[in-house]
Amino acid sequence: MKEWKGISRRDFLKGAAAGAVGVAAVGVLGGCSPSESNSDEAKSYNVSETKSADIVVVGSGASGICATVQAAELGAQVILLESNSVLGGNGILTEGMFAIGSSLQKASGVGTYITFREVIATEQEFFNYRVNALFWKDLVENSADNLEWLIKNGVKFSGVVDNYYGLGKIEVFHWFVDGSGKNFIEPMVAKAEELGVTILTKTPAADLILDNGKVVGIYAKKDDDSYLQINCKAVILATGGYANNTEMMEARGYDMTYAINQGNPGHNGDGLRMATDAGGADVSLQRCFLREPYSYGIHFFGTMTQAIHRGGPFLWVNENAERYTNEDCGAFTPGNNSNAVHTQNKSFLIFDQSLLDKLAQNVENLVEDVEEAVAKCPGDNIYKADSVEELAQKAGLDPEALVATVNRYNQLCRQGLDEDFNKAPEKMHELATAPYYIFRQDLSFWTSIGGIHTNRKMEVINEAGVPIPGLYAVGTDGCELYRETYTMNVPASCNGNNCNSGRTAAKNAVASL
């Protein structure tokens, strides 16, 4: 039995068995595989309550709350559905927002030189022109206005604008007060309440209601397992992607055995499922994740992880004990670390005592933390040994192959020229001082970014580019800005897009009423 984390198939059948039917949902087979679709089944729900609204927004996170406030400001009757008991999704965890030409930039004198050209040079060229630059243009052109709009609605920015710890290429990261997304979400929720929005928590959207291919409503599951039917003219999907849905992740090629999710729960792909059920195109394989390498079972935000899982002077090998990359690949953009790791079935990072001691000069408690990780070995993934052979045996690698790889790497270190992968000489550190350490590099997913295909109005479109009437996707559900990598070159552009796409969808939905 297939079971969604948000709405289980069992729940669905229970509702159907109860027999009370509201408006019949007409499923249109979308671009997803049948296993991700409910559209192959007759749909009926045990509807215990019916409401109506102009617009239903699904998801109260960064993009959904912006869509909600914008639509309500324009006079629409809005119902906001949230599956969790707490509002805000991962939006609460965000630290800042992209903008250029903002009043805060002008006041601080930081980043005032930045133009659309700078932004597009750092992103479009990175993606080999495979992103639609018009989405970037819209984002950039609206970004200053979006920021002023957020400030007007009570969002608290600290006034600091920078390049986010040097990870971005340009100074466009506008920090919230205390770096806390609560200072973004909470004032916006208060604004939505002030504007008369009906906010329903613990009420996950289950399925769209279509009439002749047009969205005319939505079913949502209530606390008592019955269903609320909302008749409406437009639905804005803002469910924050599918990174919490193991089945959907595995279907897209990710081994989730030792993966962890750094975001809040509740991102189960309901938006992508509903959009594709309605005929929308699934472009998730061409989109990306906010993700990073780490080792299962250790504290992700601990100093050790930050010191050793960022590439650089370490040796990385795959399951065949082969070196496979320049380990300093994240120096250009941090997303490259996880991209490189994900090219292999397994990846391990290796270092020796002298490198550990060197790094420990600048990282507090590093030696103690590494020893603790070795002692715990929480996912059969972290070992220490007195020889390279023994290290290989412990980690399940071929000892002979690993010795050969280490010897070759050491030779390249000594000659000061990485003939194999062109790593900078200052990042080449010979592995010659026992003991040796090995950490398997598992993946940490924060959020999926993109998956539902949209046009610039944020309307969900099918494979032919034709909009599904009344259906919009925003935030990380529908993001068209990146291809395979969330680069962070333009820091907080994801949140900038959350706000911009939410507002854009709301304006277009209201205009269509």
Ligand SMILES: Cc1cc2nc3c(=O)[nH]c(=O)nc-3n(C[C@H](O)[C@H](O)[C@H](O)COP(=O)(O)OP(=O)(O)OC[C@H]3O[C@@H](n4cnc5c(N)ncnc54)[C@H](O)[C@@H]3O)c2cc1C
């Ligand atoms: C820890 C973390 C920090 C981040 N920091 C930043 C940052 O500083 N800057 C930046 O640019 N980006 C950041 N991001 C990336 C991105 O901007 C955030 O993930 C952002 O929250 C995405 O907004 P969203 O609206 O798409 O999703 P979310 O904010 O996660 O909102 C989605 C909401 O939909 C709800 N939902 C899901 N399914 C249903 C359903 N069926 N019915 C009703 N509700 C549903 C969820 O519970 C959730 O509340 C961060 C991501 C993470 C995980």
